[in-house]
Amino acid sequence: MSGNSLDFPARLRAAGLRPTRQRVALARVLFEAGHRHVTAESLHAEVKASRMSVSLATVYNALNQFRDAGLLREVVVAPGRSYFDTNTGHHHHFYIEPDGELHDFPSEKVTIAGLPTPPKGTRLSRVDVIVRVRR
């Protein structure tokens, strides 16, 4: 009932990506524990600490591919830094401004009313809510 199995090669294949050694290593770090927020740099440092080494370029490639495949969601909270969220479900974010820390909160209880309809010729892609807090 876990929904997401720990068979990472299979998960990658299901997403249309070849299960290369480095993609599997990255998937393991990203998805084997609970939900996470990473940047390319933080993920690179983490995987380098494990014994499988992956180049930074590959980390960037993999993050973009995982996002395009729907395995990750990109969250833009500050200029010049991209976060990737392993929680692809419907939810929103707290952003703690001074530290650059990001936290999920479930969208179940959040309701947004009165949004205008999208401009002509466009359709809704996503609604991001970012609650910015400071100390």
Next chain:
Amino acid sequence: MSGNSLDFPARLRAAGLRPTRQRVALARVLFEAGHRHVTAESLHAEVKASRMSVSLATVYNALNQFRDAGLLREVVVAPGRSYFDTNTGHHHHFYIEPDGELHDFPSEKVTIAGLPTPPKGTRLSRVDVIVRVRR
């Protein structure tokens, strides 16, 4: 009843900024017409087209100072690009993903219910709502 006068030197002084020639030129481009969204590059190109030349570094400095002084609001919608919005009132944004176009919409009719309380030791700074649409 216009609220914002066209006396840009006075407005800058009121914001605690010296009305230098380049800041006045930038303020004029930014504030003399209706609300606008600019990037550093777009503002630089625009002001260069007028006869007053301002270096790119100064455009960056001015945008950051204007934002810190509350004259502009920074909107982060895409990684690696900062938009500045001359509308500092309470409102939200449409972001048209393929073009990178940004549009305001008023927050009057928008209500958000059920937001969780900020984590301990933090206080609310702002709630950003970005409605992402695609063609």
Next chain:
DNA sequence: GCAAGTTTTAGAATAGTTCTAATCTTCTTG
């Protein structure tokens, strides 16, 4: 196990932004 097509990699390249230190402006005071 071998080609054919992908992926990885190190390093170069790019984009956006900030920094540096010299020069120039603006403001204050007399």
Next chain:
DNA sequence: CAAGAAGATTAGAACTATTCTAAAACTTGC
């Protein structure tokens, strides 16, 4: 309105995050 002090501007270097390049190393289907 002149002089000095403080602050602002500038070109270019530097920096950060990310993407590109082209060669070498994998994966896969047969």
